[in-house]
Amino acid sequence: MANASADVNAARAASRDVPKKNALQRFIRQLDLQMMVLPALALIFVFSYIPMYGLLIAFQDYKMGADLVGNNWVGLKHFKYFINAPEFNTVVRNTLIISSLKLLFTFPAPILLALMLNEIRKMFFKRIIQTLTYLPHFLSWVVIGGMVTSMLAVDNGSINMFLEKLNFIDKPINFMSLPEYFWGILVTTNVWKEIGFSSIIYLAAIAGIDPHLYEAASMDGASRFKQIYMITIPCMMPVIIIFGILAIGNLLNAGFEDILIFASNPALRSVSDSLDVYVVRVGIDNYRYSYATAIGLTKAVLSVTLLTIANLIARRSGNSLW
Amino acid sequence: MTHYSFSDRFLVGFIYIFLILLAFTSFYPFWNSIVVSLNEGMDTAKGGITFWPRSFTWDNYKVVFEDSRLIQGFMVTISRTVVGTITSILFTAIFAYGMSRRELMGRNFYMLVCVITMYFGGGLIPTYLLIRDLGLFNSFWVFIIPSLVSVWNMIIFRTFFRELPQGLEESAKIDGTGHWGTFFRIVLPLSGPVVATLALFTAVAHWNEWFIASIYIMNEKLLPIQTILRQILFSNIATEQMSNMDAGAIARMNEVKTVTSKSLTTATMMVATLPIICIYPFLQRFFVKGVLVGSLKE
Numbered sequence: 001m002a003n004a005s006a007d008v009n010a011a012r013a014a015s016r017d018v019p020k021k022n023a024l025q026r027f028i029r030q031l032d033l034q035m036m037v038l039p040a041l042a043l044i045f046v047f048s049y050i051p052m053y054g055l056l057i058a059f060q061d062y063k064m065g066a067d068l069v070g071n072n073w074v075g076l077k078h079f080k081y082f083i084n085a086p087e088f089n090t091v092v093r094n095t096l097i098i099s100s101l102k103l104l105f106t107f108p109a110p111i112l113l114a115l116m117l118n119e120i121r122k123m124f125f126k127r128i129i130q131t132l133t134y135l136p137h138f139l140s141w142v143v144i145g146g147m148v149t150s151m152l153a154v155d156n157g158s159i160n161m162f163l164e165k166l167n168f169i170d171k172p173i174n175f176m177s178l179p180e181y182f183w184g185i186l187v188t189t190n191v192w193k194e195i196g197f198s199s200i201i202y203l204a205a206i207a208g209i210d211p212h213l214y215e216a217a218s219m220d221g222a223s224r225f226k227q228i229y230m231i232t233i234p235c236m237m238p239v240i241i242i243f244g245i246l247a248i249g250n251l252l253n254a255g256f257e258d259i260l261i262f263a264s265n266p267a268l269r270s271v272s273d274s275l276d277v278y279v280v281r282v283g284i285d286n287y288r289y290s291y292a293t294a295i296g297l298t299k300a301v302l303s304v305t306l307l308t309i310a311n312l313i314a315r316r317s318g319n320s321l322w
Numbered sequence: 323m324t325h326y327s328f329s330d331r332f333l334v335g336f337i338y339i340f341l342i343l344l345a346f347t348s349f350y351p352f353w354n355s356i357v358v359s360l361n362e363g364m365d366t367a368k369g370g371i372t373f374w375p376r377s378f379t380w381d382n383y384k385v386v387f388e389d390s391r392l393i394q395g396f397m398v399t400i401s402r403t404v405v406g407t408i409t410s411i412l413f414t415a416i417f418a419y420g421m422s423r424r425e426l427m428g429r430n431f432y433m434l435v436c437v438i439t440m441y442f443g444g445g446l447i448p449t450y451l452l453i454r455d456l457g458l459f460n461s462f463w464v465f466i467i468p469s470l471v472s473v474w475n476m477i478i479f480r481t482f483f484r485e486l487p488q489g490l491e492e493s494a495k496i497d498g499t500g501h502w503g504t505f506f507r508i509v510l511p512l513s514g515p516v517v518a519t520l521a522l523f524t525a526v527a528h529w530n531e532w533f534i535a536s537i538y539i540m541n542e543k544l545l546p547i548q549t550i551l552r553q554i555l556f557s558n559i560a561t562e563q564m565s566n567m568d569a570g571a572i573a574r575m576n577e578v579k580t581v582t583s584k585s586l587t588t589a590t591m592m593v594a595t596l597p598i599i600c601i602y603p604f605l606q607r608f609f610v611k612g613v614l615v616g617s618l619k620e
Contacts (some may be wrong), residue, residue, distance in 0.1 A: 007411075027427055037432060040471045046441060046467050051444020057368060113344070116337045131603050132345040135352060140530030142552045146591050147351040149555070150584070156369035158354060182371055191451075196348065204610045208400035222328040229351070249441070257533060276446075283447045290615045294508045296445035304442055320607030321542050 030109045058294040078294035088276065095274040098254040107247050109238060111194045114202035115228055133196025145261035148189055152176055174229075180273045186262055190255070205239040206232060245314050249307030254297050256280065275299050323508060352599075359383070359592045363585030382589035383582050389571040395547035399594075402465040402546060403528040411521050415468050415513070418479030419505045436473045453538060460541045466535060471529075475520050480518045484510060515608040522605050527600055547594045556586055 026036065032058045061072045082088060113133070120126040136144070143172075151158050152175040160172035213231050223229065256276035263272030273281075273293060283292025353373070358366055359382050361375040370376075376580050383614065386392055420426055444452075449468075458464040486509065494504045512515070532548035539545055567575070 001541055023427070028440060030425060030427060033420055033423060033426055035333065035417050036501060036505070037426065040417035040476075041432060044435065044468075044473070047449070047452070047471075051448035052453060053569075054444050054448025057448065061602040090499065111441075114340060119334055119337050120341070126399070129341045131606060133348045134602065134606065135458055135599065136528075138526055139352070140532065140548050141596050142530075142532050142548045143591050145556045146551070146587065150355070150588070151351055151464045156367075158350075158372065185590055188389055192347065200609050210379070223327060224333055230527060233579055259553070260533070280537075281449050284450065288449065289447050293445065293447040296447060300442055307441060318572045 022177045034095045055292050055293060055297050058297045060290055060292075062290040066147055074290075078161060079122070079298065082295055082298070083293065087273065089272050090270060091278045093273055094271060095252060095254045097260070097277075098183060098274055099251045100188065101183060102190055103247050103251065105187050106190050106194060106198075107244065109191050110198035111202050111236070113195055114199040114206060114236075115232060117199065117203060118206050118232065119224065119228075130196065133199075135196070136193040137197035139193070141257045141261045144193060144258075148175055148185065150261070152185070177265050177267055179268055182263065182271045184269050186258060189262075190258065201239060201243065202236060205236045241314050245307065245310045248310035249303060252303045328467055330543065351597075355588050356592055358585060359377050359472065359589040361585065362580040363582030364580045365586055382585045383593070384594060385408040385571055385574050385586060386589050388568075388574045390540070390568045391566060392547065392550065392593075394543055395545055396593070398462075398528060398544060399546040402462070404524050406469065406528045407521055407525045409466060410470050410472060410524050411475075411517060414472050414475045414520075415479050415510065416505060417471060418476045419483055419509055420501070421476065422480045422483040423501070436476065440473055450537065459538055462544060462545065464538045465528070465546075467532075472524070475524070475569055478520065479513075479516065482513060486512060518605055519608040522602065526598055526602075544567065547590075549591060551587075551594055554590065 022256055028111070059073060059075060061074050061077075063072075118130065120129070139147075152161060153173040156174070156176050159175070160169070163169045164172065173181075175185060209232065213235075214227055217227050217231060252275060254274035254276065256274065259272055259274055259277050260280070263269070263277070276299075279292045279296050279299075282288045282295075354371070357375050359371065359373055360378055360380070362377040362379045363373075363382065402429055421429065423429075426432075442455065443449075453464060453468070458467070478533040490508055490512075491504055494508050530548060532533065532546065532552050535546050535549040536545070536552070539549075
């Protein structure tokens with residue numbers, strides 16, 4: 001992405017060298033190469049770009065069977081309806097709270113883990129810790145939902161048993177159906193699932209740091225803690241910033257697989273309904289296609305805006321995504 | 323490096339303890355589920371099952387493997403994982419090889435077309451209506467075709483192909499081998515680690531995916547195991563699995579008598595998890611090749 005402008009320049013230079021009338025001939029001569037990419041591009045066109053065209057139904061009253069041009073155009077009706085809907089405040093609030101909490105905890109956690117793993121000199125121990133912390137990444141949300149439900153169960157759930165043994169609680173708590181625990185359970189589970197696997201990126205960044213820096217620092221008498229603070233973290237900054245930008249672009253994606261699984265209990269809707277989950281319910285379950293598309297479009301536009309702003313800010317530090 | 327001060331030792335000691343606790347937390351829920359699945363259901367209901375089965379039995383698994391609905395679900399999952407992974411990796415790798423060639427005309431435009439889809443899309447409902455109009459409802463191919471091309475994987479493959487020594491491909495060109503021949507005879511055999519890693523990630527995504535089936539598939543016979551498992555676990559009917567069993571499984575259950583709905587769902591969960599858990603540790607050393615560090619920023 002960063003070298004896109006360089007590519008464009010190269011392409012311009014190339015097109016100056018070769019007269020334009022040869023373009024078709026050149027294309028035919030490299031037809032076997034083009035055939036490697038054109039089928040894939042056709043699929044991308046069908047499954048990514050046709051749905052973008054389909055976003056037009058957000059401005060229509062979609063009727064089954066009618067084509068996109070034949071529907072009634074209603075302008076911003078569905079957007080206005082969403083803003084005035086009783087669910088609007090709940091859905092927007094939950095989305096922002098859930099995604100902010102996720103950003104706050106799931107983003108720094110793997111960085112901390114990578115820093116800790118880097119201090120381990122016994123390779124065998126390090127390897128075992130890595131293998132075990134990668135494990136939850138490979139479990140499906142369905143299975144994790146089952147495990148968490150069983151861990152937090154009122155009758156004989158491991159967590160309730162443990163807390164009772166330590167006398168923190170008198171009687172078991174029904175964690176899975178009380179709204180006040182929902183965000184905590186959701187964020188903890190997300191950190192638990194991805195902390196190990198996400199640390200791979202940061203470990204790779206640490207592995208690329210010049211060892212001479214540490215030698216020089218330890219000769220100057222810098223402690224391990226000081227070396228982490230003065231060398232490792234600054235050297236990881238480019239990677240941290242790039243993933244930070246991506247995380248901010250994802251701010252409106254509060255995630256929905258995990259929420260759909262953990263909030264199958266309708267009693268939790270006041271805390272669990274996020275934009276994505278709401279779109280699934282009104283769109284797929286209640287067949288309100290135009291209304292749900294309007295909400296989805298609003299979210300997508302806001303996400304791209306957030307990403308662009310985050311990127312602009314990061315560009316000042318010289319580490320932008322594009 | 324040999325000299326550690328007191329505070330350094332304290333720091334390292336703290337890290338060891340913290341990592342052991344973290345690894346324990348990562349592993350315990352999984353281990354506890356294995357133990358529950360291998361314990362007699364009636365006995366589990368008394369509570370206190372943590373690290374080791376108290377009353378060991380294979381009965382839960384025997385009932386699971388008698389249930390034709392679950393077997394069918396496993397078959398769907400295995401088929402979509404095998405077919406989906408092979409086709410997607412091959413298709414995406416060929417695409418990426420084409421995109422990695424500097425002489426490809428329209429390369430920058432093609433790349434722009436790809437990158438836009440990483441940041442913006444039509445979203446759930448327009449995609450849903452498209453899938454319906456394409457006639458992919460209640461079709462096995464809804465698992466395969468929409469996910470045939472992965473732009474992320476294409477970029478990772480492309481980065482890897484570009485780092486291969488240029489000389490190899492040039493010698494192939496002198497021998498008169500075309501792009502397709504070069505890809506299959508030279509590039510693909512040299513790409514073992516990155517193919518293995520991306521194939522694992524793709525396979526895991528297919529194996530664990532449940533949402534697509536929950537909105538596009540109404541035919542019970544085409545539901546993958548994860549979607550069935552979700553119905554069992556979260557249908558709010560405690561005995562959903564038992565009430566939907568077939569005659570063979572019921573006969574087996576009456577025979578063993580100690581199986582409960584919890585022990586049965588836990589065993590089902592484990593069957594739906596173990597294949598993946600047994601594979602990933604062996605590919606672990608390749609993982610770095612499959613993450614996006616170098617590829618995102620070129």
